[in-house]
Amino acid sequence: MAYTGKIGYHVLLRYDPGNASFYRIFAKRLYMNARTKKMLTVAGSAVLIFTGLYYRISGFHIPEGTPAGKVPSVVPPTRTPSPTRVPSPTPTAIPTPTPDIFSGLESEMFYITYYGWPDNSPPGDAIAYPKHRYPDAVHETAGGSGTFTDPVTFAAVTGSVDIGTVYYLPYIAKYVVMEDICSNCRQYNHIDIWMNSGPEFAGEVETCQRKWTRQQEKVITDPPPGLPVNHAPIFSRETGWCR
Structure with a gap:
């Protein structure tokens, strides 16, 4: 060499x-x-x-006796891919059932309508059983905010409900009290509830009355104090707004 x-x-x-x-x-x-x-x-x-x-x-090794012109190809080692990690499923939360706060209370199904200043007879807020003449009544004129101590006036067929009887309506979350006569009512389980209103917005009052009318609605007939109350009026006599 x-x-x-x-x-x-x-x-x-x-x-x-x-x-x-x-x-x-x-x-x-x-x-x-x-x-x-x-x-x-x-x-x-x-x-x-x-x-x-x-x-x-x-790291390549040439086998003993391999001719110089016949060098084998270098094959890189095969890399085994890492296994794909499957995420664990998130458990679905089971909602807690809402307790029925009206369970055990006396109730009946009533036909419920509304009246206001424009369709009262005569138009206005006068009632048949004002407090100064009927001590069991709460108001002198139709009104009320819907609380237990200030229930909303309602009218009924003469003699079907005692004056001063208080009901509770879950669907509007308000207490109501019997203080007026319903001339259009034809059955004892039909009550006509006062809608807070004045001489203005007559059309809006009637529209709101139809919105809240119910053919069959649950009424608590002997309600205790402390049930939930929605303090917002169903209708605003100042703005014509209907809840």
Whole structure:
């Protein structure tokens, strides 16, 4: 071998003795080509060294006896993908049932209508049973905010409900009290509730009355104090607003 070939050969043997046979064949071919072509230079050894170092670093081993021109391809190891993590399902919250606060209270189904200033007879807020003449009544004229101590006036068939009788209507969340006569009512379980109103907004009052009329609605006939109350009026006589 040429001197430069020997240098490259011994350097490779030092760093990669496992491929000695391959380097020996490769070095001989470089030497023969150089002797034939007179072109052996230090570059030949450099090529040999870097080729061997590449295989050494990459972990590739050339089997014993493999011809220099038949170097097998380097196949990178197959990387096993990490398993996909499946998220745990979030448990669905079960809603807590709302207790029936009216359970156990006496109730009946009533036909419920409304009247106001425009369709009162005569028009206005006068009632048949004002308090100054009927002590069981609450008001002198039709009114009320809907609380237990200030229930809203309602009218009923004469003799069907005692004056001052208090009911509670869950669907409007208000207490009502019997203080007037309903001339249009034809049955005992029909009550006509006063809608807070004045001489203004007559059309709006009638529209709001129809909105809140119910053919069949639950009425608590002997309500205790403390039931929920919606303090907002059903109708605003100042603005014509209907709840």
